[in-house]
Amino acid sequence: MTKITVAESAGFCFGVDRAVKMVYNELGKNTRVATLGPIIHNQDVVNDMLAKGARVIDSVDELQPGETVVIRSHGVGRExxxxxxxxxNRMIDATCPFVSRIHKIVAEMTGKGYLVFIAGDALHPEVQGIVGHCSQKPIVFRDNIELSDIFAKSGNIFKKPLAFVAQTTYNIIIWQECLKMIPKDDPNIIIYDTICNATEKRQSDAAELARNSDIMFVVGGKHSSNTVKLSEVCSRYCTTYHIENSDELSALKLPDADRIGITAGASTPAHIIKEVFLAMTEYENNITNPEEEVFDEAAIDKSFKKIHTGEKVKGIVVSVGNAEITVDLGTKHTGYVKLEDLTDDPSKKPADLVSVGDEIDLIVIKVNDAEGTAALSRRKVEEQEGYEKIMKAKEEGTVIEGVVQHVVNKG
Known part of the structure; x- marks a missing residue:
């Protein structure tokens, strides 16, 4: 029997979903809308918007009087x-908040005199937008090989203050190879973790599914950077086909397969993924008896679930910095825990307390749904647990021990 499995993290990410909803919201008001470039790299979605009255323009010069211009999720430069x-013209900024964060970083660091390195595709609109926020010319490199060449040809480069960022959809495996080449203990070098959590999750899920599949289908636009990278990741482990929709399946000569996996890029709506799944199920029915696999559209979108201030959540540590850690909450939010919310011990650094992959309990301090971020605290969990421990000891009449931290007058 053939088993067909859809990756749970396939499909729209927070930034893309936000941008698409912004455009449809304006179209629903009968607003004259022009998107600066295709709002996302998915022709089916773009065609639907065009049919509803939107225009796609390549330059601000093409704007007509009275039109509302929408900046797409990739972002643009300051100019x-x-x-x-x-x-x-009226403007709606649909730049992904995670991309906006990079804009702020490079603007600040180039303003301080740092030479900024950007890992990514120099021709991709996101990278071009990032470059457009640098006050000094940055260095864009495609991969670790190109970075090695840059280092080799610039012998004195480490005498300058350097800052490193990556395109939000950059290949995680290649980024890790790049990090191995950058001195870790140089105080003049700052490395920012800017790859989107959704990208990391999607790539790791795709790799795991590909390892356990004979064939993988990666669904998404041919010009979508994150979809292309997904295809690259999957092709390391099995035969992989990059398709835009189910219409392309009929032209493929597929080998026999017992296990078929399906994933999709951040610009691929759930209904297109479902169409591919159903088409593959029908195709396999004509050959063999596929193992029944229920397509749960809600499961693909479940990571859009809400979280609330004061809620206790579990998070997986995905990066550890000098002043904060980043955690995966299993939602479209990126969770951040600042050092002061991680511990009250001033002698400790994040790396002394947690490691990548650790699962920790956290309290939500603040949620910003518009930006897709959540401020979290581990200290509040410990304070809550400490209070509960004290109350239990009081009820049971037991003795508890503590460490003196401060001595004050009369106490």
Missing amino acids: VYEKIAEKG
């Missing part, structure tokens, strides 16, 4: 904002 302001 584009200035041109729109000069034009006087």
Whole structure:
């Protein structure tokens, strides 16, 4: 029997979902909308928007009077904002919040005199937008091989203050190879973790599914950077086909397979993934008896679930920095825990307390749904547990021990 499995993390990410909803919301108001470039790299979605009255323009110069311009999730450079302001058109900024964070980082670091390195595709609109927020010319490199060449040809480069960022959809495996080449203990070098959690989750899930599949289908736009990278990841482990929709399946000569996996890029709506799943099920029915696999559209989208201030959640540590850690909450939110919310011991650093892969309990301090971020605290969990321990000891009449931290007058 053939088993067909859909990756749980397949499909729309937070930033793309947010951008698409912004456009449809304006179209629903009969607003004249022009998107600066395709809102996402998915032609089916773009065609639907065009049918509803939107226009796709390549330059601010193409804007017509009275049109509302939407900046897509990839973001743009500062000069584009200035041109729109000069034009006087209403603007809606659908830049992914995780991309906006990189804009702020590179603007700040180049302003301080740092030479910024950007890992990514120099021709990709996201990277071009990041470059457009640098006040000094940055260095863009595609992979670890190109980075090695840059280091070899620039012998004095480590005498300068350096800052490293990566395109949000950058290949995690290649990024890890790049990190091995960068000195870890140099105080003049700052490395920022800017690969989106959703990207990391999608790539790791795809790799795991590909390892256990004979064939993988990666569904998404041919010009979608994150979908192309998904295809690269899957092709390391099994025969992989990158398709945009179910219409492309009929032209493929597929080998026999007992295990078929399906994943999709961040710009692929759930209904397109479902169509591929159903088409593959029908195809396999004509050959053999596929193992029944229920397509749960809600499961693909379950990571959009809400979290609330004061809620206790579990998170997996995905990165450890000098002043904060990043955690995966299993939602579309990226969770951050600042050092002061991790411990009250001033002598400790995040690396002394947690490691990548650790699962920890946290309290939600603040949720920003618009930006897809959540501020979290481990200290509040410990305080809550400490209070519960004291109350239990009081009820049971038991003795508890503690460590003196401060001595004050009369106490």
